[in-house]
Amino acid sequence: MAGxxxxxxxxSQAAAHAARQTELRKRSSGRLMIFGFLSPTLAILLFxxxxxxxxxxxxxxxxxxxxxxxxxxxxxxxxxxxxxxxxDLWERFIFTGKFVFICVTLQMLIGIFVGYxxxxxxxxxxxxxxxxxxxxxxxxxxVGFLWRYMLNSEWGVIxxxxxxxxxxxxDWLGQTNPALWAAAAADTWMWTPFIVLLATAxxxxxxxxxxxxxEVDGASPAYRFFRITLPMSAPVLFIALILRxxxxxxxxxxxxxxxxxxxxxxTETVSFSVAKTAFSYFYTGxxxxxxxxxxxxxxxxxxxxxxxxxxxxEKY
Amino acid sequence: xxxxxxxxxxxxxxxxxxxxxxxxxxxxxxPIFWLxxxxxxxxxxxxxxxxxxxxxxxxxxxxxxxxxxxAKDSASAVGVFDSxxxxxxxxxxxxxxxxxxxxxxxxxCSRFNFIGKGDFMFFVLSTRMLPPVAVLVFYHLMFARLGxxxxxxxxxxxSIFANVGLATWIMKGFFDGVPKEVEQxxxxxxxxxxxxxxxxxxxxxxxxxxxxxxxxxxxxxNEFAFASILTTTQAKTLPVKISAASGATGIExxxxxxxxxxxxxxxxIFFYLIRKHLLMGMTFGVLGRR
Numbered sequence: 001m002a003g004x005x006x007x008x009x010x011x012s013q014a015a016a017h018a019a020r021q022t023e024l025r026k027r028s029s030g031r032l033m034i035f036g037f038l039s040p041t042l043a044i045l046l047f048x049x050x051x052x053x054x055x056x057x058x059x060x061x062x063x064x065x066x067x068x069x070x071x072x073x074x075x076x077x078x079x080x081x082x083x084x085x086x087x088d089l090w091e092r093f094i095f096t097g098k099f100v101f102i103c104v105t106l107q108m109l110i111g112i113f114v115g116y117x118x119x120x121x122x123x124x125x126x127x128x129x130x131x132x133x134x135x136x137x138x139x140x141x142x143v144g145f146l147w148r149y150m151l152n153s154e155w156g157v158i159x160x161x162x163x164x165x166x167x168x169x170x171d172w173l174g175q176t177n178p179a180l181w182a183a184a185a186a187d188t189w190m191w192t193p194f195i196v197l198l199a200t201a202x203x204x205x206x207x208x209x210x211x212x213x214x215e216v217d218g219a220s221p222a223y224r225f226f227r228i229t230l231p232m233s234a235p236v237l238f239i240a241l242i243l244r245x246x247x248x249x250x251x252x253x254x255x256x257x258x259x260x261x262x263x264x265x266x267t268e269t270v271s272f273s274v275a276k277t278a279f280s281y282f283y284t285g286x287x288x289x290x291x292x293x294x295x296x297x298x299x300x301x302x303x304x305x306x307x308x309x310x311x312x313x314e315k316y
Numbered sequence: 317x318x319x320x321x322x323x324x325x326x327x328x329x330x331x332x333x334x335x336x337x338x339x340x341x342x343x344x345x346x347p348i349f350w351l352x353x354x355x356x357x358x359x360x361x362x363x364x365x366x367x368x369x370x371x372x373x374x375x376x377x378x379x380x381x382x383x384x385x386x387a388k389d390s391a392s393a394v395g396v397f398d399s400x401x402x403x404x405x406x407x408x409x410x411x412x413x414x415x416x417x418x419x420x421x422x423x424x425c426s427r428f429n430f431i432g433k434g435d436f437m438f439f440v441l442s443t444r445m446l447p448p449v450a451v452l453v454f455y456h457l458m459f460a461r462l463g464x465x466x467x468x469x470x471x472x473x474x475s476i477f478a479n480v481g482l483a484t485w486i487m488k489g490f491f492d493g494v495p496k497e498v499e500q501x502x503x504x505x506x507x508x509x510x511x512x513x514x515x516x517x518x519x520x521x522x523x524x525x526x527x528x529x530x531x532x533x534x535x536x537x538n539e540f541a542f543a544s545i546l547t548t549t550q551a552k553t554l555p556v557k558i559s560a561a562s563g564a565t566g567i568e569x570x571x572x573x574x575x576x577x578x579x580x581x582x583x584x585i586f587f588y589l590i591r592k593h594l595l596m597g598m599t600f601g602v603l604g605r606r
Contacts, residue, residue, distance in 0.1 A: 048477035049439075056451075066456060149354070271450075279545060
């Protein structure tokens with residue numbers, strides 16, 4: 001009853017009207033802000049990502065070369081059929097898989113180990129920490145050349161150390177398996193600091209009281225590490241793992257500078273293969289199909305990552 | 317007795333840990349030291365076996381990179397300094413625009429709920445994961461048609477796209493750290509949302525904007541794949557230029573090492589300046605905000 005009486009009062013009606021107007025204006029200004037603030041980012045990403053990806057999918061159904069753009073023959077799924085039945089491509093995938101596995105395993109193990117030591121406070125920690133981060137700051141192409149130079153079989157410093165230790169010199173970059181390990185060593189050199197950075201932060205984020213409680217219960221250092229440290233930092237370590245998986249899977253720059261894909265084509269990653277098909281052979285249609293396959297894999301991995309990140313973003 | 321036994325095991329573990337750490341430090345720092353040392357080695361000292369630790373420093377690599385001194389006129393040094401200029405222009409322009417757009421988008425993502433927000437956020441971040449060579453297959457055609465091939469404008473465009481997603485996520489993280497009450501109080505007091513954003517919220521994330529810019533700059537500065545395929549002569553950046561640094565006598569190692577040192581210096585400075593936000597930048601603004 002009181003409400004009805006109030007709404008009959010012209011003064012309060014005007015006030016309510018004004019309030020509604022402000023509310024509406026606020027909401028529409030909010031909408032304007034959302035639109036205005038998002039549109040530059042959205043525009044550039046649509047133009048630079050969505051449009052190229054749709055074009056890639058389109059070209060992947062054509063026999064098409066960038067050199068002869070006038071002739072475009074639709075071939076249906078033939079590009080995909082050809083690629084998936086091509087033993088060479090499977091070799092690229094196997095090589096990429098081996099490379100990713102070695103890199104990610106080494107980086108996680110070393111990174112967690114070093115990170116566990118770096119969480120402690122000691123004198124000169126900041127300086128050492130910054131020094132340890134340096135490989136990550138280099139351009140991947142510089143890293144590739146630096147390792148190629150150090151690994152040179154004739155005058156490289158690594159073979160100098162190998163031969164001073166009494167072993168025979170190794171032709172690191174001239175043979176398939178040593179080249180794989182050389183590339184993994186270079187990638188691990190560059191990216192272990194990244195794991196160290198994340199692991200250290202994760203370890204330092206674990207409340208001291210939990211360790212103290214474990215201390216009271218007489219827990220061994222191994223128990224502390226495997227039952228407290230690792231599980232409690234698992235979400236952060238998982239982010240690190242997925243990021244390294246994605247980045248090493250699409251690795252391209254390093255191989256351009258370090259091995260050039262050789263010897264033969266034995267150290268070509270899938271990314272490298274896309275570039276070679278598109279920019280050396282100019283089989284644009286086939287390269288598009290291969291790019292689409294690569295994208296599907298990367299997008300799958302990214303979705304896992306983003307879901308995890310969003311969950312963490314809500315929690316912290 | 318048991319006590320002395322455990323402590324000797326402890327001691328052994330401790331030495332093992334220290335040994336492994338020392339080994340890792342050599343692995344980690346050694347190549348950097350070697351890069352620095354080699355950047356001063358002239359051709360005579362470069363290929364000696366055993367490798368020389370002491371030699372007369374040769375500045376030809378640095379002279380080529382900075383376009384000064386005697387070495388700047390050698391055949392292999394032509395255009396190296398220009399590529400350094402290109403690198404600076406492209407990274408600074410690309411970073412500024414990416415951070416500008418990313419700040420706006422990050423603010424909206426932090427403060428508003430809108431239809432398709434989750435999809436937008438995923439789409440934005442996925443651009444950071446994108447294998448460059450995949451989109452390059454099409455960029456190669458697109459840039460030629462639009463007349464952007466081998467231009468700095470084209471590279472700036474690429475640099476914006478490659479970093480705006482990262483910038484959006486990091487800035488969202490920084491905006492999330494600012495209490496929502498800031499705007500609420502401002503609006504209650506009769507100010508507009510825009511005013512609250514510009515005059516109140518933005519100054520509170522100044523440090524965040526600087527850190528985001530630092531990150532974007534590092535990625536833009538070191539970028540290789542896009543620049544190597546989309547440039548031919550005029551717009552080459554320094555990483556691309558040195559990858560083709562072959563003279564009459566093969567690869568110009570001194571030049572490559574000197575360029576490597578020159579390339580790392582600004583990154584080192586930025587790393588130091590944004591060291592508090594390192595974790596945040598590396599996890600897309602999700603971790604490490606305080």
